[in-house]
Amino acid sequence: MDLRHDMLTHGVNIVAAQHEGRRAGLAVAWATQAGTDRVVICVGSHSATRELILGSKAFGLSVLRADQLDVSRRFGTQSSRDVDKFEGLACHTAETGSPLLDDCGAAFDCVVEAVHDRDGVKLIVGRIVSAEFVRESYEPLLYREGDY
């Protein structure tokens, strides 16, 4: 069986967290809404943002539009350990303390409800505490097989 990453088509989201004065974010394709009030994200051990999500027990999820490829590349190809990916990008702090992008399709503020560990990858269940519908309607940025 030939198993690879990104065999399904996903939207691209920026998942971000803030903890003890540090903020970080990464591009996440492995994310889904689970019912009306939960989202599930999947974050690997490589991610610096993951440490802040687990530390703050919260994360913000901003859904990217099709015209935001540059934002996906900014958050998906470099580590928050090396750069502040938010520099020059308009964002605000949600109720949980997590950063959300001002400019995106929609945004969710979540608290971590459960964490499942599987081979170093963490499946993180977030309960949505608030949602912002930034655009009435928009084309989502799609990702599959390592390409947009």
Ligand SMILES: Cc1cc2nc3c(=O)[nH]c(=O)nc-3n(C[C@H](O)[C@H](O)[C@H](O)COP(=O)(O)O)c2cc1C
């Ligand atoms: C379009 C796209 C989707 C991605 N999806 C995921 C994902 O679902 N989970 C994950 O752990 N990493 C994913 N990545 C990789 C991280 O975004 C990348 O490793 C990032 O640099 C980690 O940043 P951080 O160390 O600041 O957290 C994706 C990258 C791209 C470009």
